[in-house]
Amino acid sequence: MSEKHNPADGIAFVNGAYVPLAEASIPLVDRGFVRSDATYDVVHVWNGRFFRLDDYIERFHDSMRALRMSLPFSREQIAEILTECVRRSGLRDAYVQMTCTRGIPARGSRDPRQCENRFYAFAQPFVWIANEEQRRDGLKMVISSVQRIAPEAVDTRVKNFHWLDLTMGIFEAYDNDATVPVLVDGKGHITEGPGFNIFVVQRGELATPDRGVFEGMTRRTVLEFAGELGIACAPRPVTIEELREADEVFLTSTAGGVLPVTVIDGRIYGNGKPGPVTQRLSELYWARHNEGWKSKVIDYGAQAA
Numbered sequence: 001m002s003e004k005h006n007p008a009d010g011i012a013f014v015n016g017a018y019v020p021l022a023e024a025s026i027p028l029v030d031r032g033f034v035r036s037d038a039t040y041d042v043v044h045v046w047n048g049r050f051f052r053l054d055d056y057i058e059r060f061h062d063s064m065r066a067l068r069m070s071l072p073f074s075r076e077q078i079a080e081i082l083t084e085c086v087r088r089s090g091l092r093d094a095y096v097q098m099t100c101t102r103g104i105p106a107r108g109s110r111d112p113r114q115c116e117n118r119f120y121a122f123a124q125p126f127v128w129i130a131n132e133e134q135r136r137d138g139l140k141m142v143i144s145s146v147q148r149i150a151p152e153a154v155d156t157r158v159k160n161f162h163w164l165d166l167t168m169g170i171f172e173a174y175d176n177d178a179t180v181p182v183l184v185d186g187k188g189h190i191t192e193g194p195g196f197n198i199f200v201v202q203r204g205e206l207a208t209p210d211r212g213v214f215e216g217m218t219r220r221t222v223l224e225f226a227g228e229l230g231i232a233c234a235p236r237p238v239t240i241e242e243l244r245e246a247d248e249v250f251l252t253s254t255a256g257g258v259l260p261v262t263v264i265d266g267r268i269y270g271n272g273k274p275g276p277v278t279q280r281l282s283e284l285y286w287a288r289h290n291e292g293w294k295s296k297v298i299d300y301g302a303q304a305a
């Protein structure tokens with residue numbers, strides 16, 4: 001480990017070796033970089049425990065299969081590499097990414113079948129979509145004029161790097177005194193935003209878009225909680241109108257859990273405070289983390305802080 005890097009800034013796994021995240025690099029000609037020909041997944045560590053690690057790795061495999069990629073690592077080996085990144089970083093709360101790229105084509109070839117797929121991973125300090133104040137008071141959102149890439153073009157259920165629509169949506173949000181956009185589908189429905197799914201609450205019932213979205217792990221967790229709590233919840237098309245008229249709106253993401261939205265296009269929801277259903281689900285999300293629900297303890301060994 002180089003002296004000039006603090007392991008707690010992040011550790012990566014590249015070309016079979018663990019290196020400081022700041023020194024990790026990929027070849028410029030990897031199609032993952034020049035063609036967005038890649039898939040990835042992000043799992044988090046909270047209080048020294050991975051949350052739903054096996055489920056995230058399973059989803060990563062589903063994405064690879066859909067893109068006709070494969071790696072010479074078993075699920076257990078991937079889990080071990082991710083764990084080793086976290087262990088070496090010493091981080092108790094971490095954002096842990098696994099990436100599979102198409103790799104480097106043979107000289108003069110455009111045939112993706114000839115590429116050897118590559119695996120990259122890293123652990124870095126936990127990333128939040130919302131800062132402390134936004135988590136307490138809610139986020140400001142805009143209904144973006146940008147359409148989310150159509151699922152007929154790129155399967156949004158496969159976690160991908162096609163983020164230009166989401167990124168332009170972020171600019172639109174900042175231009176309009178907000179921090180997050182929700183993208184639309186061009187047919188009157190909402191889809192998702194940069195790094196999150198969206199839920200609306202109306203008369204105590206939940207709904208979340210069922211199409212043209214990435215099926216987030218936090219979304220799945222909330223759907224499970226709703227089942228447990230007896231809250232009706234349907235993945236189904238959600239119109240822009242429904243969003244405007246909702247009693248409560250919240251986001252779900254690995255990067256922060258259940259996050260309230262209290263302003264949309266300048267309209268204040270619920271007196272500008274997170275609503276009761278949002279709060280209940282958010283509290284349950286973190287309570288489950290503290291109980292160790294669906295989580296895996298990391299053995300930090302001798303370097304435990």
Ligand SMILES: Cc1ncc(COP(=O)(O)O)c(C=O)c1O
Pocket residue numbers: 042192193194195196197213214215216217218219252253254255
């Ligand atoms: C486009 C998109 N939608 C939704 C999500 C939320 O998924 P998860 O809850 O698994 O973090 C993400 C996560 O990065 C995402 O990139």
